[in-house]
Amino acid sequence: MKFRAKIVDLACLNHFTRVSNMIAKLAKTCTLRISPEKLNFILSDKLASGGVSMWCELEQENIFSEFQMEGVSVENNAIYLELTSENLSRALKTAQNARALKIKLTNKHFPCLTVSVELLSSSSSSRIVTHDIPIKVIPRRLWKDLQEPSVPDSDVSIYLPALKTMKSVVEKMKNISNQLVIEANLNGELNLKIETELVCVTTHFKDLGNPILPSESVSQSRHPEDMAEVHIDIKKLLQFLAGQQVTPTKAVCNIVSNRIVHFDLLLEDISLQYFIPALS
Amino acid sequence: MKCLITGGNVKVLGKAVHSLSRIGDELYLEPLKDGLSLRTVNSSRSAYACFLFAPLFFQQYQVASPGQDLLRCKILMKSFLSVFRSLAMVEKTVEKCCISLSSSNNYLVVQLHCKYGVKKTHNLSFQDCESLQAVFNPSLCPHLLRAPARVLAEAVLSFPPALTEVTLGIDRGRRVILRSYQEEEADSTNKAMVTETSIGEEDFQQLHAPEGIAVTFCLKEFRGLLSFAESANLPLTVHFDVPGRPVIFTIEDSLLDSHFVLATLLEQDPCSQNLCSPNPCQPVPQKQAHSIPHLDDFTNDDIDCYMIAMETTVGSEGSRAQPSTSLPPVSQPSHDLAPASEEEEEAEPSTVPGTPPPKKFRSLFFGSILAPVHSPQGPSPVLAEDSDGEG
Numbered sequence: 001m002k003f004r005a006k007i008v009d010l011a012c013l014n015h016f017t018r019v020s021n022m023i024a025k026l027a028k029t030c031t032l033r034i035s036p037e038k039l040n041f042i043l044s045d046k047l048a049s050g051g052v053s054m055w056c057e058l059e060q061e062n063i064f065s066e067f068q069m070e071g072v073s074v075e076n077n078a079i080y081l082e083l084t085s086e087n088l089s090r091a092l093k094t095a096q097n098a099r100a101l102k103i104k105l106t107n108k109h110f111p112c113l114t115v116s117v118e119l120l121s122s123s124s125s126s127r128i129v130t131h132d133i134p135i136k137v138i139p140r141r142l143w144k145d146l147q148e149p150s151v152p153d154s155d156v157s158i159y160l161p162a163l164k165t166m167k168s169v170v171e172k173m174k175n176i177s178n179q180l181v182i183e184a185n186l187n188g189e190l191n192l193k194i195e196t197e198l199v200c201v202t203t204h205f206k207d208l209g210n211p212i213l214p215s216e217s218v219s220q221s222r223h224p225e226d227m228a229e230v231h232i233d234i235k236k237l238l239q240f241l242a243g244q245q246v247t248p249t250k251a252v253c254n255i256v257s258n259r260i261v262h263f264d265l266l267l268e269d270i271s272l273q274y275f276i277p278a279l280s
Numbered sequence: 281m282k283c284l285i286t287g288g289n290v291k292v293l294g295k296a297v298h299s300l301s302r303i304g305d306e307l308y309l310e311p312l313k314d315g316l317s318l319r320t321v322n323s324s325r326s327a328y329a330c331f332l333f334a335p336l337f338f339q340q341y342q343v344a345s346p347g348q349d350l351l352r353c354k355i356l357m358k359s360f361l362s363v364f365r366s367l368a369m370v371e372k373t374v375e376k377c378c379i380s381l382s383s384s385n386n387y388l389v390v391q392l393h394c395k396y397g398v399k400k401t402h403n404l405s406f407q408d409c410e411s412l413q414a415v416f417n418p419s420l421c422p423h424l425l426r427a428p429a430r431v432l433a434e435a436v437l438s439f440p441p442a443l444t445e446v447t448l449g450i451d452r453g454r455r456v457i458l459r460s461y462q463e464e465e466a467d468s469t470n471k472a473m474v475t476e477t478s479i480g481e482e483d484f485q486q487l488h489a490p491e492g493i494a495v496t497f498c499l500k501e502f503r504g505l506l507s508f509a510e511s512a513n514l515p516l517t518v519h520f521d522v523p524g525r526p527v528i529f530t531i532e533d534s535l536l537d538s539h540f541v542l543a544t545l546l547e548q549d550p551c552s553q554n555l556c557s558p559n560p561c562q563p564v565p566q567k568q569a570h571s572i573p574h575l576d577d578f579t580n581d582d583i584d585c586y587m588i589a590m591e592t593t594v595g596s597e598g599s600r601a602q603p604s605t606s607l608p609p610v611s612q613p614s615h616d617l618a619p620a621s622e623e624e625e626e627a628e629p630s631t632v633p634g635t636p637p638p639k640k641f642r643s644l645f646f647g648s649i650l651a652p653v654h655s656p657q658g659p660s661p662v663l664a665e666d667s668d669g670e671g
C-alpha cells in the first residue's frame with residue numbers, strides 16, 4: 001500500500017483545510033478512503049442503532065498537484081484508514097503560509113499519515129514542520145460497511161435556509177428539549193419544532209424552494225402542503241450545523257417520513273452527505 | 281529596599297512576573313547590589329527561573345536604607361501577579377510603580393501610580409526566607425544555540441497548547457529540530473500525533489552542538505520565558521548538555537538578565553546511561569559518593585524511598601516525581617554558586633502532603649551525616665511526592 005500526494009496551490013490548501021476542519025467538527029474519528037480518483041471522509045455509525053452517517057467526497061485532482069496511490073491489491077485499489085479527524089485539521093492548520101504540503105503513508109514506529117509542510121521562514125531559509133498522524137489500516141473485510149450510503153427515496157426534498165440561522169435557532173432550542181422535529185413540504189416550507197410539557201416552540205422558514213427530483217412519481221401524488229416529519233436527536237442536528245463554517249454552494253434536505261433526514265451539501269467541488277436517523 | 285520603575289519598564293516587570301508564574305507558586309524577591317532579583321522554583325524542583333533587573337532598569341534603586349541589613353522575602357506568586365494581572369491595563373494606565381520593603385513594615389508595598397491621579401497600593405504579606413539559589417553554570421554546558429526569540433516562538437506555534445514535553449535536538453544537515461515528546465504508552469491504540477519542526481542553521485545566530493544530540497524538557501515551563509523574550513525582542517540562548525543534565529535558557533540585556541533552568545529527561549536506552557550512572561535513578565552528583573555507604577543501611581526499603589532521600593541530602597536538588605527523570609541543578613565541586621538552601625518553613629510536613637513520616641526522618645538523618653562544608657542547609661524536606669501509581 002502506498003500513498004503520496006502534494007499540494008502546492010495555496011487556494012487548494014485552504015480549501016482542503018476548511019474541509020478537514022469541518023470533518024473534525026462532525027466526527028471525532030473517521031475513515032479516510034483513498035482511491036485513484038477520489039478522497040472520501042466516511043463516518044458510519046450503525047444507522048440501525050441511531051448513529052449518524054457521513055459521506056464526504058472530493059475529487060483528488062482538484063486539490064493535489066501530485067497524487068500517487070497503490071491500493072491493497074490491483075482488484076481492490078483503495079486504501080481505508082481510520083484516524084482522529086482533529087489531528088488532520090491541526091496538522092493542516094500549521095500550513096497557513098506554506099510553500100508546499102506533502103502527505104504520505106509511512107510507518108515510523110507505527111503506521112501513520114505524515115503531513116510535511118514546507119514553510120517560508122522569515123530569513124528565507126525553509127522551515128519544515130512534520131506531523132505524524134497515527135492511523136489504523138482498516139482490513140478489507142470491513143470495507144462493505146463503509147460504502148456510499150444509498151440515498152433513500154425521500155417524501156420531501158427542500159432547499160435549506162441559511163445554515164447559520166438554523167444553527168442559532170437550534171442552539172437555543174437545545175436548552176429546552178433533547179428532541180426536535182424537522183418537517184418540510186413541497187411548498188418550500190420548513191419547520192423546526194420542539195415540544196415539552198410546558199412549552200412548544202416552532203420556527204418557520206418559508207419560500208425555500210424545492211429541487212425538481214428526477215422521479216416525480218412519489219411527489220406528484222403528494223399534496224404540496226403535507227409535511228413530512230422526522231423526530232431526531234437535537235444534539236446530532238446541532239453537531240452537523242456547527243460544522244458548517246462556510247456557506248455551501250448548494251444545500252438540500254431530504255426527508256423520509258419518520259425514518260431519516262438526509263442533508264446533501266455541495267461546498268464548491270466537495271460533496272457532503274449527512275444522515276440523521278429518526279429517534280426510535 | 282525601595283525602587284521606582286517608570287514608563288514601559290513597568291510592563292516589562294509585569295511580563296517577567298507572568299513568566300515566573302508559569303513555573304512556581306512562590307516568588308523570592310531579593311534586592312542585591314547588582315539589581316533586583318526575582319526568583320522562583322517549581323514544586324518538584326525540576327524548574328528554576330530568575331530575573332535580575334539591573335539598577336539602570338529603575339528610575340530609582342535603593343538596596344537598603346542606611347543601617348539596615350539586606351532584606352529578602354518570599355511572596356505568594358498569586359499575590360504579586362495580581363498586581364500585574366492585566367498587562368494591557370498596566371500598559372495603558374500605569375505611569376510609575378514603586379516597590380518598597382522595610383523591616384519595620386509587615387508588608388511588601390507595591391504602589392502603582394496611574395493616570396488621572398489614581399494610586400493603587402498593594403500591601404503584600406511576605407515571609408522572610410533564605411536565599412533561593414540554584415546551582416548551575418551555563419559556561420560548563422558544552423552545547424549552545426542562540427536565536428532571536430521569534431524563531432523559537434514560531435517553531436513552538438505548531439505544537440498543541442496542551443503539550444507538556446518537547447525534545448530539542450540537532451538533526452542531520454545541521455538542522456535544529458523541536459519534536460513533541462510522548463511517553464511510551466502501553467496502550468498502543470491511542471497514540472498521539474507527533475509534530476516536529478525543523479529549522480535551518482541559518483536562522484540561528486550561534487549553533488555549537490553536534491548532530492544527534494537531543495534533550496527533552498517541559499514545554500509549558502519554557503513557554504513562560506519564550507513569551508517574555510519574544511515581547512522584549514531579545515535573543516534567547518540555550519545551553520545544554522547530555523540528556524539528564526539541565527538545560528539553561530538565558531536572556532541578556534543591559535537592563536536585565538534572565539535564567540530559566542529546566543530539568544531534562546534521562547534517556548531510557550542503556551547506552552546513554554553510561555554517561556550518568558549505572559542506575560537510571562541515581563542522581564548525577566557522584567561526588568557525594570562518600571555518603572552512599574551510610575545510606576546502604578536504609579536500602580532495605582523500596583528503591584523510591586532511597587532515591588528521594590538521596591536527593592534531599594544534597595539539599596538543593598530534587599527531581600520530578602517520576603523516577604525516570606533526573607535532577608536539575610547539579611552541585612559543582614567548586615567555586616561558582618553556593619549550594620542552594622531552603623528556608624526553614626519548607627521543613628513543615630504540610631508542604632508535602634501525603635508524605636509518610638519515615639522518609640522525612642531519613643532525610644533529616646542524612647542532613648547530619650554530610651560534612652559541614654556540604655550542608656549549610658538545615659533539615660531538608662522530602663521534595664518529591666509519591667508518584668501516583670508509578671513503581
